[in-house]
Each structure stands twice: as structure tokens, then as C-alpha cells.
Amino acid sequence: MPKIVTSLNKLRYSGRMCPESWELLLTGLSKVRSDDDPLDALQCLSICGPSDTLWQMPTHPEHSQSYRHLAAALARLVVHLADESSAAQILKSLDQHLAGEMDLGDALLSVPAHLRTLVDYDHHSWEFAEVGEAATGAVLMAFYRDPCLSPFLVAEAAAHALGGPETAQARISEVIRDFLSADDPHMPHGPHPANLLSHRPEVTTCHE
Numbered sequence: 001m002p003k004i005v006t007s008l009n010k011l012r013y014s015g016r017m018c019p020e021s022w023e024l025l026l027t028g029l030s031k032v033r034s035d036d037d038p039l040d041a042l043q044c045l046s047i048c049g050p051s052d053t054l055w056q057m058p059t060h061p062e063h064s065q066s067y068r069h070l071a072a073a074l075a076r077l078v079v080h081l082a083d084e085s086s087a088a089q090i091l092k093s094l095d096q097h098l099a100g101e102m103d104l105g106d107a108l109l110s111v112p113a114h115l116r117t118l119v120d121y122d123h124h125s126w127e128f129a130e131v132g133e134a135a136t137g138a139v140l141m142a143f144y145r146d147p148c149l150s151p152f153l154v155a156e157a158a159a160h161a162l163g164g165p166e167t168a169q170a171r172i173s174e175v176i177r178d179f180l181s182a183d184d185p186h187m188p189h190g191p192h193p194a195n196l197l198s199h200r201p202e203v204t205t206c207h208e
Helices: 008-012 019-028 041-048 050-055 061-076 087-098 104-108 131-141 150-161 165-181
Strands: none
Touching: 008 019, 019 041, 041 050, 041 165, 050 150, 050 165, 061 087, 061 131, 061 150, 061 165, 087 104, 087 131, 131 150, 150 165
């Protein structure tokens, strides 16, 4: 059984598919309308690419505890490029949380106070950021309060640290593919967070 399975109907009514991505997905699946057939998230990755696949993650809240692992894996792509000297230790603390050695609150204490307010800010623009700044941002976004959105935010920052979305696409896709192909999903400790989506009946939303 694929690790993450959705359906076209679930994606359509999630409010997270813009018309362009929706048409791309339908065409890639050789379909003309949505249905409830099981859809492996790996298929979404091969058709839509990493950014759209990660943007759809909140439509799978039952896997939210695994997404923190994915966020950490994406952050590892660029942690060595970070301009924050404590970036490696910050990510190590997150790994300790994922291993069940500390709770997330204690891991968050490894983030310097002057950076902690950035963890819950999801409107960063990395386009003109320096490489080190974007890499630090990727590490911080691995702590984002909603683990369903965390991988998308980490990948955004990491992509710019790696030279831009097009340059980074193959490396980011490889990390996501490994995650989606894993036999046994990682299950970090802690409760499942609430699904933050408000479901809407139209395909209207697209990330920028």
C-alpha cells in the first residue's frame, strides 16, 4: 500500500489546487473529471513536481506526524550553507525530538531567541535572500507550528539556497520520493495537529 494515498475528489475540494495544477494533474492521469479512485502521492510528484506535491500535504492530515521528518530531511540539504552558526545544533535538536528524546518545545529552545519569532512566520520571501539566510530559513521552517505545511516552507527556502527552484527541483524531488516510498512511515511522538484547512467546494487556491 502506498504510504500516502489521496483521491482527485479529496484534492479538488481541499481548496489547495489552482486551475493550472488541476488541469496538469488530470492530463497526467489521462482523466477528464475527478473521482474517488485511490491516488498515490508519488503519482502527484511525478506529474506536478515537488512544490505542488508539498503544497497538497495538508490534504493528508492523518500523516502529519511524519511530515516533520520530511521537513528535517529537506533542511539537511542546506544546513551546511546556513549563515547561522547554530543551525546544525538546531537541526540536531529537532532530530532528537523526532527520535523521541525530547519534546518539540524543548527542541525549540535550541533556536536562538532572536530567530524564534521567525519560526511561526510563513510569509517569507526568499527570492532575494542570500544563500546563508535562505539556508537558515529552511532549518527554522522545519519547526513550523503546522507540520503539514512545514515541508513546503522548508523546500521554498532550501530551493533558493540551492540556486533557485529549477536548479533545486531534482534534489528536493529525490528527498520527497524517498519519503513517499518508505516502507514504514516515521511516527514521531505527540498528538496529531488539527487539520488547518477550511474545505471549499471550488478549485480556487494556488500557492505563489
